[in-house]
Amino acid sequence: MRRNSAVLASSFALGDQTLTYQELEARFGVESMKKVLAGAGIRNRQVATPGICGSDFAYASAVNLINHHQIDRESIDLLIFCTQSPDYFLPSTSCVLHERLGLAKRCAAFDVNLGCSQYVYALSIAHGMIMAGTASRALVLTGDTMSRTVHPMDRAVVPLLGDGGSASLVGVVPEDQGFLGFELGTDGTGHKYLMIPAGGFRNPATEAMYTETTDAEGNVRSQANLYMNGAAIFHFAISVVPETVKSLLSTHSLTTEQVDLFLFHQANKYMLDYLVKKIKIPRERTHFFLEDVGNTSGSTIPIVMTDAWRKNMIQPGMLVLMIGFGVGLSWGATLVRWPDSALGPVPLPPE
């Protein structure tokens, strides 16, 4: 029988420290934070404590998943770690995670350096490798500490970002279940809209790179900090997301009515509310999880997926559409028929 692949289990971990609404009110003012809450829909955000890296969230999530579902570590033959805040420039942090997780030597491991689209890209790679017979059971991990990349006085980004990571088990399922397909895209002309300009090899870090500048709105940053052109990213999202959803559904001769759950990259509630309206999705067919979490970059989709799954919003047989979009500019969407053999999300630990 021909096969397919699907997400079989998932887990996530968030930063231990809460950067609260009140703290940011004191830093940026009452009016600013009212706008952030009303606009982005983010009240508090979970950030990493000093010394914790994105890979640590991925590791914790993976260990929870492996232990809860009693996964044989020797059976994992593919590890993909998605991050834009790696432990080191080299080796790939996936190799470090390979050691920490005690995986078998006959296991491919590599990083995917993308942001908000990373999870869908990684699923497409895992799916492709499984369908080609190169792998059979994959751990797709995500993890970032983007809160560390921003200047503390950059009001445009500080209130938005949270830190966290996730783990997903991807494995073989029967042909009539699992991934129906993927649609991936890039617009490199937008690469400057969300970027850390200095510190790589194009603009090596020098003292000048750390010089702080203040923009017209009073936001402070240096070339070594994350810069985001919010309006440009917003404009990109409200164009690309509806087009991609329409295109992916059309490729598979489906309509929005036939999709049981839409899971969007959790960037900004105002944007998501508009996308839901524009694509004409009933609100009960989507899920939001960012008010007390923040935008965890590429981990938002596996995190919102796991939260929805824990709340029984995802059941075997349902058709789920996931779409990530952002830095690059890059985007990816997938349609998946949830498998009967899914092991389930790792539940929250008891209070």
Added chain:
Amino acid sequence: MTKEQFRAEFAEILDVSPDELGPETILTGFSTWDSVTYLAVMVMIDDKVGITVRPDAIAGAETFNDILNAVAERLES
């Protein structure tokens, strides 16, 4: 959508009266004209006028007329 309807929608986003929006009104004169407002304007234009305006057309607008020019061809006179 007519020009007057557009003026009313734009005024509502800025939390001002439509009468305060003349062709040469300088937008930076309003305390509510900021990068968060740009997003609301983009959504309003996308939703109500039916076009997606480049963000620099909004962020770079000096007067209300500059905004109107970005959407003029899609408005009824």
